[in-house]
Amino acid sequence: MKYQHKQIAKSKLKSRALKDKAIRVLVVLLSVVTISPIVLIIFKLIEKGYKQISLDFILKTPPNSYEAMTALANGELIPGGIANGITGTLLMMVVAAVMAIPVGVVTGIYLYENPGKFMANLTRNISDILQGVPSIVLGLIAYIWVVKGITNGYSALAGSVSLAIMMLPMIVRSTEETLKMIPVTIKEAALALGVPYYKVILKVLIPTGFSGLLTGILLGISRVLGETAPLMLTALGSTIINLNITKPTSAVPLLIWEFYNDPNMVGLIWSSSLLLMAIVLSLNLISKQIAARTK
Amino acid sequence: MNDNIKQIKDPVLSIRNLSVSYDKGKYAVKDVSVDIKRNSVTAIMGPSGCGKSTLLRAINRMHELYENIETTGTLILNGKDIKNMPTIQLRRMAGMVFQRPNPFPTMSIYDNVIAGYKLNGISLKRSEKDEIVERSLRDVTLWDEVKDTLYKKGTFLSGGQQQRLCIARALAFDPEVILLDEPTSALDPIATAKIEDLLVTLKENYTIILVTHNMSQAARISDYSLFMYLGELVEYGKTNDMFTKPRDRRTEEYLTGKFG
Numbered sequence: 001m002k003y004q005h006k007q008i009a010k011s012k013l014k015s016r017a018l019k020d021k022a023i024r025v026l027v028v029l030l031s032v033v034t035i036s037p038i039v040l041i042i043f044k045l046i047e048k049g050y051k052q053i054s055l056d057f058i059l060k061t062p063p064n065s066y067e068a069m070t071a072l073a074n075g076e077l078i079p080g081g082i083a084n085g086i087t088g089t090l091l092m093m094v095v096a097a098v099m100a101i102p103v104g105v106v107t108g109i110y111l112y113e114n115p116g117k118f119m120a121n122l123t124r125n126i127s128d129i130l131q132g133v134p135s136i137v138l139g140l141i142a143y144i145w146v147v148k149g150i151t152n153g154y155s156a157l158a159g160s161v162s163l164a165i166m167m168l169p170m171i172v173r174s175t176e177e178t179l180k181m182i183p184v185t186i187k188e189a190a191l192a193l194g195v196p197y198y199k200v201i202l203k204v205l206i207p208t209g210f211s212g213l214l215t216g217i218l219l220g221i222s223r224v225l226g227e228t229a230p231l232m233l234t235a236l237g238s239t240i241i242n243l244n245i246t247k248p249t250s251a252v253p254l255l256i257w258e259f260y261n262d263p264n265m266v267g268l269i270w271s272s273s274l275l276l277m278a279i280v281l282s283l284n285l286i287s288k289q290i291a292a293r294t295k
Numbered sequence: 296m297n298d299n300i301k302q303i304k305d306p307v308l309s310i311r312n313l314s315v316s317y318d319k320g321k322y323a324v325k326d327v328s329v330d331i332k333r334n335s336v337t338a339i340m341g342p343s344g345c346g347k348s349t350l351l352r353a354i355n356r357m358h359e360l361y362e363n364i365e366t367t368g369t370l371i372l373n374g375k376d377i378k379n380m381p382t383i384q385l386r387r388m389a390g391m392v393f394q395r396p397n398p399f400p401t402m403s404i405y406d407n408v409i410a411g412y413k414l415n416g417i418s419l420k421r422s423e424k425d426e427i428v429e430r431s432l433r434d435v436t437l438w439d440e441v442k443d444t445l446y447k448k449g450t451f452l453s454g455g456q457q458q459r460l461c462i463a464r465a466l467a468f469d470p471e472v473i474l475l476d477e478p479t480s481a482l483d484p485i486a487t488a489k490i491e492d493l494l495v496t497l498k499e500n501y502t503i504i505l506v507t508h509n510m511s512q513a514a515r516i517s518d519y520s521l522f523m524y525l526g527e528l529v530e531y532g533k534t535n536d537m538f539t540k541p542r543d544r545r546t547e548e549y550l551t552g553k554f555g
Contacts, residue, residue: 121454185393185394185396185397186397187408188357188360188391188393189399189461190399190410190414191386192390192393193386193390193411193414193415193464193468194382194383194384194385194387196382196415198385199416200414202415204399204411207401208399208400208401210401226471251307280338
């Protein structure tokens with residue numbers, strides 16, 4: 001009898017080992033499915049876009065449709081680049097960050113300091129809802145507030161406002177989460193030295209959580225970097241390099257949309273997308289690096 | 296409770312009828328009166344939730360961080376009522392060390408020691424800083440171990456070294472009393488022994504008040520002991536007396552391990 005029992009146990013073990021193997025393979029397969037889109041995207045962008053990438057592509061503005069057509073007819077690369085888009089994206093990002101970071105960080109500190117309070121919960125929930133507002137709606141709002149209300153016309157400022165509103169909830173959340181990760185004992189240590197509350201926040205909590213804050217901000221920026229819809233209603237676009245925030249301004253995603261709509265320029269969409277993707281990816285990698293280094 | 300007041304000549308700290316309640320009517324500390332002797336080690340003992348940490352934190356008013364706290368009674372530290380003292384002044388006089396070592400992770404060892412000056416915006420000359428850092432680190436017997444790595448982050452030290460660094464940070468202000476809230480409960484036995492030796496030597500220049508869960512620790516290093524139960528001060532006296540012939544039945548039961 002005893003012998004038989006052992007036999008059964010052995011066969012069971014075998015089937016278990018088999019199941020174990022099957023599930024392992026499945027897990028690996030599904031992981032491959034998860035990472036394959038990004039690999040395929042990058043592969044496609046490089047394949048179709050690398051020919052157009054050159055120094056000119058970064059330093060020059062786009063050709064007009066006729067120039068592009070002539071180049072195509074002669075079998076040449078489309079001349080010019082997307083300098084107006086790159087500078088516009090940078091300009092709007094900087095202005096949006098300048099608006100969103102102070103407000104977001106201060107709100108995050110407020111939420112961290114007042115857990116469970118009614119106003120804090122309300123703020124947190126509203127901030128979460130804001131994160132779900134469609135970007136085109138934020139574009140419309142910025143259109144009414146800024147394009148109609150302040151700059152009297154399409155402007156980089158209006159674009160920045162819509163992007164800043166998009167960034168805000170991400171910065172709020174990441175600030176709160178970062179501060180929550182700091183042990184209370186660090187705060188107590190500072191308070192036990194008689195340090196006033198505002199200095200504890202400014203000189204202890206923020207420096208301690210600095211890398212976390214930076215990571216959140218960089219992720220927030222990279223998230224809105226490729227936004228197109230709100231910019232159509234606010235920044236509009238421009239064929240020249242513009243650094244005046246009250247004037248219409250181009251942006252890389254806007255240019256991609258414009259190129260797509262012009263049969264002569266459509267050859268530029270891949271290289272522009274490749275550049276945009278490279279910026280977003282490097283921002284992501286940088287923030288991952290910062291986060292990893294401080295753990 | 297009045298029979299528990301031991302009148303001591305020139306006490307460094309004199310607590311009278313101290314009560315701390317929270318959420319309206321729940322007492323963490325109930326009518327405690329006690330004098331703390333200068334240059335001694337006083338241990339506060341008692342089971343979890345007996346109010347010993349709250350009592351300790353009431354001394355430098357750190358308990359005010361909790362919400363809905365109400366405090367009555369007086370605490371006289373070095374002849375001055377602490378109630379209206381600016382917190383910076385009070386906490387310079389009553390330095391605190393916590394359960395878990397908590398050096399500031401962004402600061403070097405050097406900056407950690409003078410963190411109290413730095414964070415409060417008190418400017419010192421370079422030579423004064425150097426002097427304070429060296430004196431404080433020597434006091435906690437850490438100087439020889441870290442003098443070559445003063446500008447490295449304090450968090451690279453071992454747990455016991457970190458805790459001594461935190462004591463040095465409190466000593467940098469040259470306080471009257473040092474309040475320690477179970478300072479060795481997160482440390483290994485060797486590090487614990489070092490801290491205990493240190494506390495015994497430090498009492499030459501400072502007064503030490505120590506909350507401890509560990510009765511043998513209290514027996515080893517304290518001169519006086521307070522036994523608290525349910526927020527009340529049950530017994531106060533020389534540690535030797537309390538451990539050999541406790542006057543209160545509850546003290547005896549706690550010390551013999553019947554509860555705790």
